[in-house]
Amino acid sequence: MSSGKESVCLISLGCSKNFVDSEHVLGFLREAGFVPVSKIEEADTAVINTCGFIQAAVEETINTILEVAAKKGRGRLRRLFVMGCFVQRYGYKLLKEMPEVDGWLGTGEIHRIVEIIKEAEKDRPPFVIGPPGYLGGSSIPRVHTSPFYSAYIKIAEGCSHHCTYCIIPRLRGGLRSRTVESIIAEAEAMVDRGVKEINLIAQDTSMYGKDLGGHTGLEDLLEKLIDVRGLRWIRVLYSHPHRISDRLLELVNGKNGICPYLDLPLQHVNPEILSAMGRGGHGETPWQLIERIRSKSSGISLRTTVMVGFPGETEPRFRELCAFIRMACFDHLGAFAYSAEEGTAAARLKGPVERSVAEERLDRIMRIQAKISKKNNRANVGQVVPVLIEGESPETALLLKGRMRTMAPEVDGQVLINRGWARVGDIVPVRINEAYSYDLVGEIL
Numbered sequence: 001m002s003s004g005k006e007s008v009c010l011i012s013l014g015c016s017k018n019f020v021d022s023e024h025v026l027g028f029l030r031e032a033g034f035v036p037v038s039k040i041e042e043a044d045t046a047v048i049n050t051c052g053f054i055q056a057a058v059e060e061t062i063n064t065i066l067e068v069a070a071k072k073g074r075g076r077l078r079r080l081f082v083m084g085c086f087v088q089r090y091g092y093k094l095l096k097e098m099p100e101v102d103g104w105l106g107t108g109e110i111h112r113i114v115e116i117i118k119e120a121e122k123d124r125p126p127f128v129i130g131p132p133g134y135l136g137g138s139s140i141p142r143v144h145t146s147p148f149y150s151a152y153i154k155i156a157e158g159c160s161h162h163c164t165y166c167i168i169p170r171l172r173g174g175l176r177s178r179t180v181e182s183i184i185a186e187a188e189a190m191v192d193r194g195v196k197e198i199n200l201i202a203q204d205t206s207m208y209g210k211d212l213g214g215h216t217g218l219e220d221l222l223e224k225l226i227d228v229r230g231l232r233w234i235r236v237l238y239s240h241p242h243r244i245s246d247r248l249l250e251l252v253n254g255k256n257g258i259c260p261y262l263d264l265p266l267q268h269v270n271p272e273i274l275s276a277m278g279r280g281g282h283g284e285t286p287w288q289l290i291e292r293i294r295s296k297s298s299g300i301s302l303r304t305t306v307m308v309g310f311p312g313e314t315e316p317r318f319r320e321l322c323a324f325i326r327m328a329c330f331d332h333l334g335a336f337a338y339s340a341e342e343g344t345a346a347a348r349l350k351g352p353v354e355r356s357v358a359e360e361r362l363d364r365i366m367r368i369q370a371k372i373s374k375k376n377n378r379a380n381v382g383q384v385v386p387v388l389i390e391g392e393s394p395e396t397a398l399l400l401k402g403r404m405r406t407m408a409p410e411v412d413g414q415v416l417i418n419r420g421w422a423r424v425g426d427i428v429p430v431r432i433n434e435a436y437s438y439d440l441v442g443e444i445l
Contacts, residue, residue: 309358
């Protein structure tokens with residue numbers, strides 16, 4: 001094939017960790033002479049980086065594949081390649097079930113994307129899958145598609161936890177941490193091109209470095225990152241609640257370059273449910289953890305994720321979760337209904353909760369959190385806070401939008417600005433004048 005004139009559109013599904021993989025795939029393709037385009041109508045080749053974590057993600061993946069496959073031959077699009085967690089999960093049977101696809105790639109083989117595109121001219125679609133072992137690095141090509149001022153750095157790949165509801169270790173392999181030097185080099189390169197905010201991600205950032213030997217950990221990495229000249233905000237996402245050290249809390253609370261923000265996916269608080277999830281057996285209860293964090297600083301913004309409808313979640317156990325959420329007053333909370341995934345230990349547990357009950361509990365949780373968020377946001381009224389300007393509001397060009405240090409991109413609220421002007425990517429002082437359940441309104445000073 002003539003790769004020099006081939007245009008390729010990459011569709012990235014799922015989480016921010018998948019998003020980083022997608023940017024690396026675009027890097028491999030561009031180095032090989034392909035031309036990345038953002039619209040499928042302009043592409044000769046399409047690549048879909050898939051999610052296969054839960055059934056809803058699988059359904060979205062299948063629908064996306066079929067929608068793109070339907071465009072083949074109708075316009076410019078000639079070929080379709082599928083990669084990522086969906087491929088790793090379902091394996092070779094996809095060849096027979098989805099013949100519309102021209103090639104397949106598992107999670108541990110993303111560096112071979114150019115190879116399978118070139119092999120696709122053979123009679124049988126190439127299918128490359130194996131034990132996940134891929135690990136990114138600062139020397140690996142990457143096309144940044146996020147806003148110029150903000151970026152994600154994946155500090156580790158895989159997961160070595162054994163949560164009974166989760167198939168991530170099967171899809172992504174065990175924990176594999178990058179070196180501190182590799183992460184620092186990538187951060188410095190990002191700052192050189194204008195990045196001001198870096199979000200550290202992994203399946204569990206609190207486990208960073210545990211496989212490297214010695215005493216390297218997340219805290220050591222943060223102490224090195226704050227010395228990167230020009231890096232304004234560092235935010236830590238996806239930290240297992242069992243590994244939140246006092247040293248980490250001191251860094252998050254005391255260092256200007258580190259956002260006062262912790263993302264702690266608790267999933268539940270009832271001891272029996274946590275044990276059934278494979279997340280029990282730790283000396284510190286969820287409430288003791290929250291108390292310890294708040295005793296270090298009331299200024300740390302807390303985000304959590306909870307799961308409702310897990311097998312064995314009776315109404316009293318659910319009410320225990322609701323009471324905890326009311327007490328903890330999380331600044332940000334995400335919730336989802338349990339999905340029984342084939343191949344997980346949780347799928348074999350007794351005491352299933354009907355889907356309709358789980359969905360009703362999900363609605364109750366989010367209504368509780370909406371009231372908490374509004375109350376928490378009202379405490380910001382009258383305060384002057386630094387805000388990272390992200391551009392015009394999608395609702396109206398009359399408003400700018402941005403985020404405080406206590407708001408992660410995409411998953412938390414925003415600050416709408418109805419007075420004053422600043423350039424996209426600027427970090428400016430904003431006085432908060434109004435508060436709503438998830439958003440704030442203010443003026444630039």
